Structure formats: C-alpha cells, structure tokens
Amino acid sequence: MNRMRRIFLSFVAVLSLFVLCARAEEKKVTIIPVAENLYLLAGIEGGNVAFLLTDKEAIVIDTGEAPRWGKLIVEAVKEMTGKPIGTVVLTHYHGDHVGGLQSFPESADIIGHDNMAEQKLRKTNEAHRKENIEKRYPEYIDTLKKNIEKLKAEKSPDLAKAEGELVSMEADFAEYKTMKVIYPDITFSDSLTISIGNETAELFHFGPAHTNADLVIYFPKQKVLHTGDLVFNNELPYIDWKAGSDTANWIAQLKEMQKWNIDKVIPGHGKLAGKEVLQAQMDYLIALRQAVADSIKKNESLDAMKKSISLPAYNNYSGQDVLPAEIEAVYHEMTAPATPATQTK
Numbered sequence: 001m002n003r004m005r006r007i008f009l010s011f012v013a014v015l016s017l018f019v020l021c022a023r024a025e026e027k028k029v030t031i032i033p034v035a036e037n038l039y040l041l042a043g044i045e046g047g048n049v050a051f052l053l054t055d056k057e058a059i060v061i062d063t064g065e066a067p068r069w070g071k072l073i074v075e076a077v078k079e080m081t082g083k084p085i086g087t088v089v090l091t092h093y094h095g096d097h098v099g100g101l102q103s104f105p106e107s108a109d110i111i112g113h114d115n116m117a118e119q120k121l122r123k124t125n126e127a128h129r130k131e132n133i134e135k136r137y138p139e140y141i142d143t144l145k146k147n148i149e150k151l152k153a154e155k156s157p158d159l160a161k162a163e164g165e166l167v168s169m170e171a172d173f174a175e176y177k178t179m180k181v182i183y184p185d186i187t188f189s190d191s192l193t194i195s196i197g198n199e200t201a202e203l204f205h206f207g208p209a210h211t212n213a214d215l216v217i218y219f220p221k222q223k224v225l226h227t228g229d230l231v232f233n234n235e236l237p238y239i240d241w242k243a244g245s246d247t248a249n250w251i252a253q254l255k256e257m258q259k260w261n262i263d264k265v266i267p268g269h270g271k272l273a274g275k276e277v278l279q280a281q282m283d284y285l286i287a288l289r290q291a292v293a294d295s296i297k298k299n300e301s302l303d304a305m306k307k308s309i310s311l312p313a314y315n316n317y318s319g320q321d322v323l324p325a326e327i328e329a330v331y332h333e334m335t336a337p338a339t340p341a342t343q344t345k
C-alpha cells in the first residue's frame with residue numbers, strides 16, 4: 001500500500017494539516033544516532049530522513065511523505081537539538097522525499113539538483129499532478145472503500161487495518177489537493193559542498209539514475225553516505241523512466257561510490273546499512289537488466305515479459321508489486337533510445 005502510494009504520488013510539493021487524521025495515525029518518531037553529529041529519524045513515512053547537527057544549525061536531508069510528517073520532523077529536530085533547521089537538502093523530487101517541505105521554516109535554504117528547477121518541474125509534473133487528483137486518488141480511495149465493504153461482510157480481522165489505510169489515504173488526498181509547489185533556493189549541476197562550523201556535507205550528482213535529479217550526500221568526517229533513492233535496502237527499487245531514469249548509469253554510480261571511504265550507508269528506503277548495500281543494489285539492477293535483455297533477445301513483447309520475468313533470488317525483498325514497472329522502465333531504456341523506429345509499444 002505505501003509502496004503503491006509512493007509510486008503514484010511522484011510529485012514535488014506540499015500543504016495544509018488535517019490534524020484529526022494525523023493524530024489518528026501519528027507514529028512515534030525515533031532519533032537514531034548514525035555517527036558523530038549525524039542522526040536518522042525513524043517512524044517518518046516516506047524516504048529516509050537524516051540530519052547533521054552543526055554548532056549553528058541542523059541540516060536536514062529529505063522531508064517525509066506529506067506536510068504532517070514534515071511537521072513531526074521539525075518538532076523532533078527542534079526538541080532534540082534546540083537549534084534551527086537552517087538547510088534542507090532534497091535527494092530528488094519524488095513526493096515521498098519532498099512532501100513534508102511545506103512544514104519546514106521558511107528561513108531554511110532548500111538545496112536540490114538543477115533539474116529540480118522550476119521550468120523542469122513544471123514540464124515534468126503538472127500533468128502527473130492533474131492525473132493524480134482527477135483519476136488516481138479517487139480510484140484508489142474507491143478501491144479501498146470497496147475492499148472495506150467486502151471485509152465487513154466477511155467479518156475479516158483485516159478490517160481495522162483497511163479502515164486505517166482509508167483514513168490515511170483520504171488525509172493524504174486532502175493535503176495533496178491543496179499542495180503548493182516549493183522549489184529549491186539553491187541548485188547545482190555536479191557537486192556542492194556545505195560547510196557550517198566544523199561540519200561538512202558534500203553533495204554529488206552523477207547524471208541520471210533513479211530519476212534525472214538524484215543527488216547523494218557524503219559526510220567525510222563521519223564516513224557516511226546518504227544515497228537517496230540510489231539504494232533501496234531489501235526492497236525492489238522504483239525506477240522512474242518518465243523522469244529520465246538510467247539503470248546503466250545507476251550501476252556505474254554505485255560502482256564508483258564503492259571506492260569511497262564509507263563506514264555506513266543511509267539508503268533512500270530500508271534500514272541503515274554498511275557499505276555492502278551498494279553491491280547488493282548493483283547486483284539487483286544487473287540481474288533485472290539481464291532478465292529484460294534476455295526477453296528482448298527472445299522477441300518477447302513488453303506485456304509478455306512483464307508476466308514471464310521473475311527474480312527468485314529477490315523474493316524476500318519487499319515491494320514485489322513494483323516489478324512490472326521496473327521491467328517496463330528497463331525495457332524503455334534498452335529499446336526506445338536505440339531503436340525508436342522498431343518500437344512497437
């Protein structure tokens with residue numbers, strides 16, 4: 001469910017609080033120390049949120065799925081550090097990473113890649129947003145309601161969970177409809193170093209991977225890497241080909257980062273890990289690409305390969321429902337640019 005939501009809500013932006021609904025589903029935010037002055041916030045819906053504490057301010061990485069999650073982040077950081085949030089770094093523009101932005105202080109500098117700049121965002125996301133509001137949200141809510149009726153009739157033990165999901169989804173939709181798009185104040189092309197007091201965060205963009213606007217954050221003193229969605233730990237990764245994903249380049253980037261001096265990796269999704277998670281993500285993408293390449297060689301159609309391809313070595317990963325979308329993304333990457341004239345679907 002969260003997975004589906006994450007996929008179809010790929011849009012930058014934010015707003016408005018539905019306090020009652022938020023309270024009903026509010027979770028406890030836990031602050032996990034990662035290394036000196038570097039923390040991970042657990043219990044936030046969306047991509048992994050971290051913060052670096054300098055002697056002047058907190059630098060927060062990503063903002064959660066929706067404004068109510070952003071509010072929880074802001075409160076947790078304030079309570080623990082007593083320092084202002086001076087900088088917010090966005091790993092890319094997917095909704096589960098930027099959705100909480102509106103709850104952050106207006107005085108904070110927002111940093112992202114150049115491709116998050118206004119023109120590009122307008123171009124890539126307005127149609128997507130319209131589709132979400134007019135079609136996808138209403139359809140999804142309708143499906144949930146139908147499912148609840150069915151569970152009621154069956155007196156199913158899953159009823160309470162399904163009702164909770166509906167409350168959460170309706171709250172998300174209400175927030176989404178009133179969102180305003182917030183753009184980064186500062187963008188960069190290849191790299192940017194943030195040095196505040198005695199703390200440093202190095203930001204890098206190595207071309208398209210998960211989207212065309214990914215950045216990773218390396219903390220040299222801590223020897224920690226926040227990969228954004230270049231790593232899904234024990235989850236099937238989302239590959240956003242409509243946003244210019246490139247799995248070949250993604251693999252190359254993971255390979256390059258393996259040369260870095262890294263003790264710990266904060267993935268975009270999934271648990272805090274060691275450096276080995278970079279190899280695991282590479283292995284997955286290589287296996288996926290190989291499977292799609294084999295199907296293309298056998299002249300299988302996209303629809304056929306969506307059904308035929310399975311990756312049994314990764315059956316224990318969460319988010320299995322995303323596999324057909326991954327296959328489609330890799331298929332487009334492998335066929336569309338090279339042979340547009342022969343492309344049939």
Ligand SMILES: [Zn+2]
Nearest residue numbers: 092094210229
């Ligand atoms: Zn993402």
